[in-house]
Amino acid sequence: MAAQPANTVQALREELGQRLQAARQTPRAMPAECYTSSDYLALERDQLFRTQWICIGHAGEIAKPGDYYTTELVDEQLVVVRDKAGQVKVLSNVCRHRGNVVARGAGHAARFTCGYHGWTYGIDGHLLAAPLMQESAGFQKSQCHLHEFRCELWQEYIFVNLDGAASSLREALEPIAPVIKNYHPAEQNFLFGAEEVWNTNWKCVVENFMEGYHLSPLHPTTLHPITPTALCEKLPNGAAFTGYRSNFNPTCPERGPYHPDLSEKERRSDVFYSVFPSFVVGFCPHFTLYMCTRPLTPDTVAIRWGVTGNASDPTSKVVTDYVQLCKDFCAEDRRELEQLQKGLKSRYYQPGPLAPDNFEGTVHDIIDYMARHLGLSSNTAALK
Numbered sequence: 609m610a611a612q613p614a615n616t617v618q619a620l621r622e623e624l625g626q627r628l629q630a631a632r633q634t635p636r637a638m639p640a641e642c643y644t645s646s647d648y649l650a651l652e653r654d655q656l657f658r659t660q661w662i663c664i665g666h667a668g669e670i671a672k673p674g675d676y677y678t679t680e681l682v683d684e685q686l687v688v689v690r691d692k693a694g695q696v697k698v699l700s701n702v703c704r705h706r707g708n709v710v711a712r713g714a715g716h717a718a719r720f721t722c723g724y725h726g727w728t729y730g731i732d733g734h735l736l737a738a739p740l741m742q743e744s745a746g747f748q749k750s751q752c753h754l755h756e757f758r759c760e761l762w763q764e765y766i767f768v769n770l771d772g773a774a775s776s777l778r779e780a781l782e783p784i785a786p787v788i789k790n791y792h793p794a795e796q797n798f799l800f801g802a803e804e805v806w807n808t809n810w811k812c813v814v815e816n817f818m819e820g821y822h823l824s825p826l827h828p829t830t831l832h833p834i835t836p837t838a839l840c841e842k843l844p845n846g847a848a849f850t851g852y853r854s855n856f857n858p859t860c861p862e863r864g865p866y867h868p869d870l871s872e873k874e875r876r877s878d879v880f881y882s883v884f885p886s887f888v889v890g891f892c893p894h895f896t897l898y899m900c901t902r903p904l905t906p907d908t909v910a911i912r913w914g915v916t917g918n919a920s921d922p923t924s925k926v927v928t929d930y931v932q933l934c935k936d937f938c939a940e941d942r943r944e945l946e947q948l949q950k951g952l953k954s955r956y957y958q959p960g961p962l963a964p965d966n967f968e969g970t971v972h973d974i975i976d977y978m979a980r981h982l983g984l985s986s987n988t989a990a991l992k
């Protein structure tokens with residue numbers, strides 16, 4: 609019999625609330641409409657992407673003062689810039705005159721000039737000049753600073769909190785610190801960056817990155833020989849993150865160059881974390897791979913991804929080989945996730961059971977997070 613589609617966001621929220629209350633022993637996937645409904649995405653945009661810490665890139669992308677790139681997050685136009693003091697700032701890329709977008713693309717700038725009427729801003733967002741405005745009643749140059757969003761760096765990843773009210777990110781991620789400290793991620797070199805749009809829901813990308821269950825069946829030649837599904841281990845989760853370790857096949861050769869502080873276990877495994885809701889990162893002995901996801905529509909996601917590592921030359925063979933491996937297994941993931949998105953629209957699909965914790969416990973943690981933030985109890989009080 610066909611499952612009845614949940615026809616309201618309210619019904620989806622109550623369903624999520626029930627997931628939170630259900631025993632951990634019987635975890636199931638999220639309702640399909642959580643991946644396909646525009647109304648549900650509107651809720652996520654308002655109640656997650658505007659209120660939580662959202663990673664939008666790596667500080668290595670803007671290494672020198674004046675370097676910048678533009679991006680968009682839930683219809684906010686942003687310019688991410690390294691100021692003269694070397695600090696990373698996230699500014700609203702919207703002109704204080706009549707709202708045009710100020711900076712375009714990416715590059716290096718001494719100032720930003722709006723293309724519409726020529727207002728010019730410093731790279732810290734202060735208005736420097738506004739042609740012919742001296743005699744305009746009510747114009748005060750000092751009141752026309754580009755809005756600055758709250759920003760925190762964690763291991764050189766740039767996180768923005770649009771509503772400015774989130775609690776400290778660094779504190780929430782403190783439990784991860786001892787697990788990743790030997791990799792010294794903040795000292796790694798930025799080696800590769802790209803942005804892509806995939807035809808799938810943003811949560812499909814996050815869940816996929818975070819579960820080892822698919823490694824052997826979906827990546828038989830790229831990842832299975834290195835990190836087969838059977839050797840995956842769940843790591844402790846927290847309110848703001850979840851993680852797992854994928855241990856190397858004993859026949860897999862050593863992967864270097866690695867940091868000399870890495871333990872034997874760290875040299876023979878990869879560690880994956882998701883910083884909820886939308887950032888994922890994998891620490892390998894030799895490189896770190898990350899993805900910042902941003903929803904565009906229920907069926908499309910922007911992915912800003914990159915690679916950092918101990919190697920210093922981005923054109924060296926060890927780097928280009930690893931980036932190519934990432935492109936190869938990402939192409940396998942993308943092909944499958946774009947099909948998954950079609951399957952999720954079926955009225956006959958009912959959310960299935962999840963695999964044991966070592967393989968899909970991270971997905972259950974993601975569902976718990978969604979339920980805590982967006983779920984409702986049956987009497988419609990928000991669950992917190």
Ligand code: FES
Binds near residue numbers: 722723725
């Ligand atoms: S909108 Fe930017 S100068 Fe007019």
Ligand SMILES: [Fe+2]
Binds near residue numbers: 827937941
């Ligand atoms: Fe994968």
